[in-house]
Amino acid sequence: MYGEGDNQVKALDNVTFSIKQGEFVLIVGSSGSGKSTLLNMIGLLDSPTNGQIFIDGTNTTTLIDDEISSFRNKKLGFIFQFSNLLTDLSVLENILLPRQIAGTDGAAEKDAIELLKAVGLEDQMDKRANKISGGQAQRVAIARGLINKPSIVLADEPTGNLDSVTSETIVQLMKSMAKKLNQTFIIVTHDRQHFGEVDRVITIKDGKAFEGDQPSEMEIIA
Template structure:
């Protein structure tokens, strides 16, 4: 998802992820109108269906890398197999040597790798990434991009990525341009603002 600063990219991403609610229109995810959810249903859906990766990794500095990755499952009440799943993902993203390091003792690129593992630990259907490489140098950013694309193919997940640098991501399945709060990817602009995300 691309577009100029202030166009509404992050807002749209936040609405898909149920972090924000639209002031008008409706959001459908997998055929379900999520704008009708109450607070409890919203939290449950977000925890089960959506993974988040942010520009700043947002790891908790006083927890280890492993503890950070395990956290979403623990919040969701899952205990069985949580450590094993977190370890497996950390190995997949090349962070198995850093599992017991505090989050404030690793580099930015390493933190973002851990954040990707954390975003996947609940086996979500969709992963939302808001400028996931915006805080990284170009070499590390390219590594993170390739890692996300590899994970997408390996696990079969849908990634929706907001970026200011479209070219950094190379070939993707679809590019959506947001301008002045509307998508401009060829859809009828006279239609009401309904965004549908199909999850399979």
Template sequence: MVGSSGSGKSTLLNLIGLLDHPTNGKILIDGVDTTRLDDNKISSFRNKKLGFIFQFSNLLSDLTVLENVLLPRQIAGANNFSEKEAKDLLTAVGLQQQMHKRANKISGGQAQRVAIARGLINKPSIVLADEPTGNLDSVTSETIVQLMKSMAKKLNHTFIVVTHDRDHFGDVDRIITIKDGRAFEGDMPSEMEVIA
């Protein structure tokens, strides 16, 4: 999803992520009308069905890289925290040598890779990424974009990415442009169709 500041991108992502409630209408995820769920069910649904990657990695600095990735599993109340799956994800994002380091001892690009692994640990239906490269230099940004694309294909997950910088993402499956709170298909004015 692309659009200028204030266009409504983050608001839409917050609605899809069940962080905000719509004033009207429905939000359907995997056939479930999430607007009918109470707060406890929303939290459980969010943790099981949605993964999040933010502009800032939001890692807990006193935990190791591995512990940060396992956190969503622990929150879900999983009896086995599946350390092997977390290690496999960290290997897939190129951080097998960083697993036991404290989160405050790794670089910004590495922290964002940890955030991607953490966002994937519960095998979500949708991974929501809000400006995941906004805090990174251009070289690291390109690495993170390519990593998200490869993980989406490898694991068959849907990534919804909000960005100001469409150029970083190259070829993608679908582009939605948000302008003045309305959604359009495509990223060029001549090819845009109103979809919402």
């Protein structure tokens, strides 16, 4: 719920999610339907006015600020429409940032290099982030989103700023990483056609969730 009094807007209306570990799920809907609000709530960036959000058995709506930050960093990975890399850092340093926030361990750089190999950018690790292409930057963003081995990877329009060929590459990369690592991917997108076959497609319309033509009642489980 946003606003006050007569200006209140119900962004989501009785949406309950249950998603299994390893599922590759799309959330689609028109602008203003509530899909980005839903993703923000799963990502603990917004709090629901009513209801609860469970992730890995934890009721995240009961967490205090410090606990939210720690939980988000350990359990959730984020990929955005724009890669949001820090341009004065190298590719490798950008990937390592979430791990450093969590508390760097001896395996951090090894894990980052393995992810760079997986996304095909091992040879770019020492380049400044502003010296690589948009498609390469998005691949770096995927690696960064996976560095803490999150239970859930949340992607908000990850192909929205890319051409169709690069979009296809990014989609296939995310699918292969999801299958390889058995991680849950929840993706908000306008580009349904780029994603092909997925485990589930959830449509948000007027704040309600639908699978097929029926309202969907779903708890987020990873």
